[in-house]
Amino acid sequence: MNKCIFLDRDGVLNEEIGTYVYNPDDLIIPEGMPEALQKLKKAGYLLVVVTNQAGIAMGKYTRKHVLACHQKIQEACGHVLDALYY
Numbered sequence: 001m002n003k004c005i006f007l008d009r010d011g012v013l014n015e016e017i018g019t020y021v022y023n024p025d026d027l028i029i030p031e032g033m034p035e036a037l038q039k040l041k042k043a044g045y046l047l048v049v050v051t052n053q054a055g056i057a058m059g060k061y062t063r064k065h066v067l068a069c070h071q072k073i074q075e076a077c078g079h080v081l082d083a084l085y086y
Contacts, residue, residue: 002046009051009084013073022061024072034077041080049073053086 007013014021015028037047049070055061063086070084 003044004046004048005040007047007049009049009069009073013049014069020055020060021069022055022065024068027069027072029073029076037077037080046082047080048082049084051084051086056086 010016010021013029013033015030017026017028021027041047051066053061053066056063056066066084066086070081074081
């Protein structure tokens with residue numbers, strides 16, 4: 001049986017900035033977050049992001065924006081995230 005940790009994105013993997021975060025240039029990685037994820041991965045956990053991105057339904061941004069932000073997070077943490085659901 002695999003161990004798994006489910007993570008929210010906004011406020012956990014990136015800093016809250018008071019508005020929708022859909023531009024990778026606006027996405028701020030919290031200090032220590034990449035190292036924390038790497039430790040969890042080394043401990044044998046699957047890392048799954050589950051995030052509500054209501055801005056897609058409202059037409060504020062697209063799925064492409066979400067995936068670009070996910071890519072920035074993956075690059076920052078050494079590609080340890082196993083899945084992203086939104």
